[in-house]
Amino acid sequence: MAREKVGALIMLLFSVAYGVLSTQIPLSFLSHQETFTARTMPYALSVLGAFLSLAILISPTVDSSGKHSLAEETKGMDWSTAILLVVVMLVFGLTMKWFGFILASIFFLLVGFWILGERRKKRMLLTAIPLVLILWCIMSLLLGVYIAPGEIFYQLGIL
Amino acid sequence: MWEGMISGMMTGISTTLIPINIAMVLCGCFAGSLIGMLPGLGPITAVALMIPVTYGLEPTTGMVLLAGVYYGAIFGGSTSSILINAPGEAATVATALDGYPLARQGYPGKALAIAAYSSFSGGTIAVVLMMVFAPMLASVATSFQSADYFALMILGLTAVSAFAGRGGVLKALLMVVLGLMLATVGTDQTSGIQRFTFGSLELLDGIEFLLLAMATFALTEALMLILKRDASSDSLKPKMIGFKSLKVSLKEFKLITPSILRSSILGFFVGVLPGAGATLGSFMSYGMERNLAPPEEQKKFGKGSLRGLAAPETGNNAASTGSFVPLLTLGIPGSGTTAVMLGALIAYGIEPGPRMFVERPDVFWGVIMSMYLGNVFLLILNLPLIPYFARLLAIPRNLMVPIILFFSLMGVYLVTFNDFDILMMVFFCIAAMALRLMNFPMAPLLLGFILGGLMEDNLRRSLMIYDESMSFMWERPITLAINCTTLFIITLPLTRSILARFRR
Numbered sequence: 151m152a153r154e155k156v157g158a159l160i161m162l163l164f165s166v167a168y169g170v171l172s173t174q175i176p177l178s179f180l181s182h183q184e185t186f187t188a189r190t191m192p193y194a195l196s197v198l199g200a201f202l203s204l205a206i207l208i209s210p211t212v213d214s215s216g217k218h219s220l221a222e223e224t225k226g227m228d229w230s231t232a233i234l235l236v237v238v239m240l241v242f243g244l245t246m247k248w249f250g251f252i253l254a255s256i257f258f259l260l261v262g263f264w265i266l267g268e269r270r271k272k273r274m275l276l277t278a279i280p281l282v283l284i285l286w287c288i289m290s291l292l293l294g295v296y297i298a299p300g301e302i303f304y305q306l307g308i309l
Numbered sequence: 310m311w312e313g314m315i316s317g318m319m320t321g322i323s324t325t326l327i328p329i330n331i332a333m334v335l336c337g338c339f340a341g342s343l344i345g346m347l348p349g350l351g352p353i354t355a356v357a358l359m360i361p362v363t364y365g366l367e368p369t370t371g372m373v374l375l376a377g378v379y380y381g382a383i384f385g386g387s388t389s390s391i392l393i394n395a396p397g398e399a400a401t402v403a404t405a406l407d408g409y410p411l412a413r414q415g416y417p418g419k420a421l422a423i424a425a426y427s428s429f430s431g432g433t434i435a436v437v438l439m440m441v442f443a444p445m446l447a448s449v450a451t452s453f454q455s456a457d458y459f460a461l462m463i464l465g466l467t468a469v470s471a472f473a474g475r476g477g478v479l480k481a482l483l484m485v486v487l488g489l490m491l492a493t494v495g496t497d498q499t500s501g502i503q504r505f506t507f508g509s510l511e512l513l514d515g516i517e518f519l520l521l522a523m524a525t526f527a528l529t530e531a532l533m534l535i536l537k538r539d540a541s542s543d544s545l546k547p548k549m550i551g552f553k554s555l556k557v558s559l560k561e562f563k564l565i566t567p568s569i570l571r572s573s574i575l576g577f578f579v580g581v582l583p584g585a586g587a588t589l590g591s592f593m594s595y596g597m598e599r600n601l602a603p604p605e606e607q608k609k610f611g612k613g614s615l616r617g618l619a620a621p622e623t624g625n626n627a628a629s630t631g632s633f634v635p636l637l638t639l640g641i642p643g644s645g646t647t648a649v650m651l652g653a654l655i656a657y658g659i660e661p662g663p664r665m666f667v668e669r670p671d672v673f674w675g676v677i678m679s680m681y682l683g684n685v686f687l688l689i690l691n692l693p694l695i696p697y698f699a700r701l702l703a704i705p706r707n708l709m710v711p712i713i714l715f716f717s718l719m720g721v722y723l724v725t726f727n728d729f730d731i732l733m734m735v736f737f738c739i740a741a742m743a744l745r746l747m748n749f750p751m752a753p754l755l756l757g758f759i760l761g762g763l764m765e766d767n768l769r770r771s772l773m774i775y776d777e778s779m780s781f782m783w784e785r786p787i788t789l790a791i792n793c794t795t796l797f798i799i800t801l802p803l804t805r806s807i808l809a810r811f812r813r
Contacts, residue, residue: 153746153747153748154480154747154748154749156747157480157743157744157747157748157749158483160743160747161483161487164487165486165490168490168505171505172504175502175503175504175505176502176503177502178500178502181500181502184777185772185777186768186769186772186773186777187500188497188499188500188502188504191489191493191765191768192490192493192504192505195486195489195490195493196490198486199483199486199487199490202479202482202483202486203483205479206479206480206483209479213477213480213748215748220746220747223746223748224746227536227537228535228536228537229536231535232532232535232536235532235535235710235711235714236532236735236738236739239528239714239718239731239734239735239738240732240735242718242731243718243728243729243731243732243734243735244728244732246722246728246731247728255715255719258711258715258718259711259712259715262710262711262714262715263707263708263711265711266535266706266707266708266710266711267707268705268707268708273708277708277712281712281715285719289723295723297723297726298726
């Protein structure tokens with residue numbers, strides 16, 4: 151199946167799901183009498199999305215680059231590295247509150263460098279630590295923005 | 310009209326010549342050139358990355374900085390196209406066609422100098438044209454009502470899709486609809502009803518525009534570099550020979566001057582069309598020059614022709630400037646990058662559209678006049694710095710990609726201080742990557758998202774004014790004219806294919 155057809159199929163399902171969810175938007179008693187409610191736009195978009203998705207699915211693929219299948223297009227791609235980076239970003243988001251900006255950011259950069267094949271520790275440390283500290287100094291000291299330290303510092307009794 | 314223009318120019322000059330604004334033009338051009346030079350990172354990413362920096366600034370200063378980043382990034386993209394045949398984005402692909410062969414023939418300095426002069430000329434001529442046409446359009450648009458705005462937004466969204474290219478119209482329209490769908494998430498501004506929040510407090514205010522822009526462009530671009538294992542970005546060692554010679558002879562100047570003049574005018578008017586942008590500007594200018602060139606010169610195109618290099622470079626800069634016309638006068642972005650800038654304007658609390666011309670002349674004229682300064686800075690400061698900038702291309706990818714990811718995530722986190730936003734960014738990044746792999750464009754999505762709220766408001770208001778009748782779509786001549794244009798644009802691909810069949 152051509153990759154853009156796969157996309158259209160996903161978008162069709164998404165538009166239908168969006169339309170179904172639109173019916174669950176709560177309306178006040180008064181707004182039931184109105185022509186234009188909080189549901190109107192979502193309904194219209196859901197119908198439009200489904201119509202366009204169907205049109206892509208039915209019509210022949212003109213764009214030559216869209217004719218490739220997803221398997222052909224993604225063949226040889228470095229999935230493992232990309233997935234690892236996505237996981238590290240998620241971990242970064244989840245640990246930011248606990249470790250605080252400085253520790254979480256340095257950890258993120260070091261792991262990111264390592265995933266991409268960098269093994270020279272000195273180079274990694276000399277890039278990550280000054281970068282994070284400079285950004286922290288600009289935000290906290292220069293612009294006066296309060297960046298909360300991590301919860302861990304309170305738990306350990308350091309702060 | 311001329312009096313208004315002169316007083317506007319004076320406002321613009323006095324706004325631009327404030328030290329902080331001069332510094333911001335300089336910083337913008339510099340940062341834009343650096344970011345735009347990195348393969349895979351185009352002006353949209355550059356502007357999105359710089360938005361968090363502008364949040365603490367005055368709206369005019371912020372817009373001046375973003376405008377500088379925009380044309381700096383276009384210029385930076387040309388540098389990587391010429392030196393390593395790795396265009397930062399689609400608008401500089403045409404530059405690589407003749408710029409890279411010229412660099413390989415041992416003239417990287419000359420190629421870069423011609424690119425710089427062409428960009429400068431294209432940008433400057435387009436600013437002059439903009440000064441004439443933007444106030445004219447804005448003064449007409451001040452009589453616009455909600456119905457006209459609604460029709461204009463439909464036109465803007467349709468136009469973006471119409472220029473998506475063969476087979477891309479439906480996909481671009483679908484992405485516009487997806488953007489509009491995402492814009493409905495959060496609390497409905499009029500009724501106060503929550504929509505698609507799933508009980509989450511974080512979604513009550515809707516999806517942050519910056520978050521979506523960073524996730525769909527900056528994060529996605531960086532991860533795509535990893536996914537595609539782009540060989541050109543593994544060892545980006547530019548050819549440093551010949552950098553010392555940035556000289557262009559008088560004969561060469563004479564050869565490229567007519568091309569620059571023609572491409573400036575063509576590029577500007579292409580850029581003014583909502584949705585056309587710099588890519589179309591550069592390719593159309595390249596095509597025009599190739600068609601106009603004598604047979605002998607035509608053979609050189611694609612092999613290092615000076616005219617082939619000057620035309621797209623002029624065209625993309627003129628179109629970038631031109632795309633500010635619909636943004637500043639109608640509040641309708643002319644390209645993906647100006648869509649991001651429109652989001653920034655809304656975030657500053659400025660209502661984009663013709664009222665801005667009357668209510669915030671400092672922003673309107675400040676941005677226009679800062680472009681003059683930006684073009685001068687790009688020429689006199691960036692040109693001698695090119696050899697040093699080019700060293701950035703030698704920074705290994707394994708250090709550069711995590712740094713881009715880090716700045717993208719921090720760009721949002723340091724504005725909202727909400728860890729949930731980081732997780733949401735990752736989610737949108739994965740979705741955007743999937744859509745890109747399925748050949749769906751991202752710029753229309755962002756445009757739909759930014760215009761979604763405004764469009765719904767104007768539609769609701771129009772219906773109220775016209776007693777819940779759809780007659781507002783045709784009652785006013787101006788609305789009718791805009792709607793007819795939209796209809797023409799929608800049916801254009803169909804008409805083209807029917808005509809092609811007849812010809813066959």
